[in-house]
Every structure is written in structure tokens, then in C-alpha cells.
Amino acid sequence: MFKTCIIFYLTHFLNLFGHFYCSDLNKLEGLEKFDKMRVNERNFQLVRNIHANWFATGLKALMGSLGRTLYQKLSKEEQKQLADCLYRVEDKMDLVLAANCLVNARRRHFARIITDQVDNNYKMR
Numbered sequence: 001m002f003k004t005c006i007i008f009y010l011t012h013f014l015n016l017f018g019h020f021y022c023s024d025l026n027k028l029e030g031l032e033k034f035d036k037m038r039v040n041e042r043n044f045q046l047v048r049n050i051h052a053n054w055f056a057t058g059l060k061a062l063m064g065s066l067g068r069t070l071y072q073k074l075s076k077e078e079q080k081q082l083a084d085c086l087y088r089v090e091d092k093m094d095l096v097l098a099a100n101c102l103v104n105a106r107r108r109h110f111a112r113i114i115t116d117q118v119d120n121n122y123k124m125r
Contacts, residue, residue: 059095067102074109081105 039047067086071079085101 056093056095060098063095063098063102070102070106070109074105075112078105078109078112081108 067082071082074082082101082105085104086098089097089101091097
């Protein structure tokens with residue numbers, strides 16, 4: 001797999017730069033097409049915005065996966081509390097409030113489990 005990737009990138013590099021003449025480095029033909037790809041302030045802001053959106057989308061996907069797994073383990077009352085908390089988040093891009101809802105639901109769930117285990121231990125005595 002690694003050799004395949006190296007070969008792919010090497011052939012891609014040669015396709016891009018193979019037509020340049022090494023003897024005449026001051027006058028490389030074909031570099032004009034790269035001038036269009038230069039980063040200016042407008043392009044930088046667009047790329048930065050795209051990156052931020054991808055990052056937020058990735059975090060939301062991870063939180064959604066964790067939330068789904070947690071939701072299935074919760075009791076009906078805890079499920080309702082989690083759903084109510086998430087419903088109160090007005091800005092759907094606000095990852096902090098949604099993460100707080102998940103963390104608090106998880107803490108309540110484990111606190112209930114520990115309490116149930118302690119109660120069961122006392123009943124067994």
C-alpha cells in the first residue's frame with residue numbers, strides 16, 4: 001500500500017513538473033497556471049471558512065455518534081432530560097452547549113448506575 005502511494009505521488013509530480021527543463025531554471029515554462037492558485041486575503045478567508053465548517057461538521061458527527069450510543073443506554077427519564085437539553089440549544093452550530101448536555105447526561109447516568117449498585121450491595125447484606 002505504501003509503495004503504491006509513493007508511486008502515485010511520484011507519477012503525479014512528474015506529470016505536473018516533467019515538462020520543465022532543468023537546464024533553464026530561470027525560465028520555467030508552465031508556472032503561470034500556479035499563479036492562479038496563489039493565496040490572497042479573499043482565498044484565505046474562504047479556505048479558512050471551509051476548514052472551520054469541516055471541523056465543526058466532524059465534531060458534530062462524533063458528538064452525534066457518542067450521543068446515540070449514550071441515548072440507547074439511558075433510562076426513559078434520562079432520555080427525556082437529554083432530549084430537552086438538546087432541544088433548548090438554539091444555535092445548532094453551538095457545539096459547547098450540545099457537548100455540555102451530553103456530558104451532564106453521561107454523569108447523571110453513571111451516578112445512577114453507581115447508586116443502584118450501592119443499593120444492591122446493601123440489599124444483599
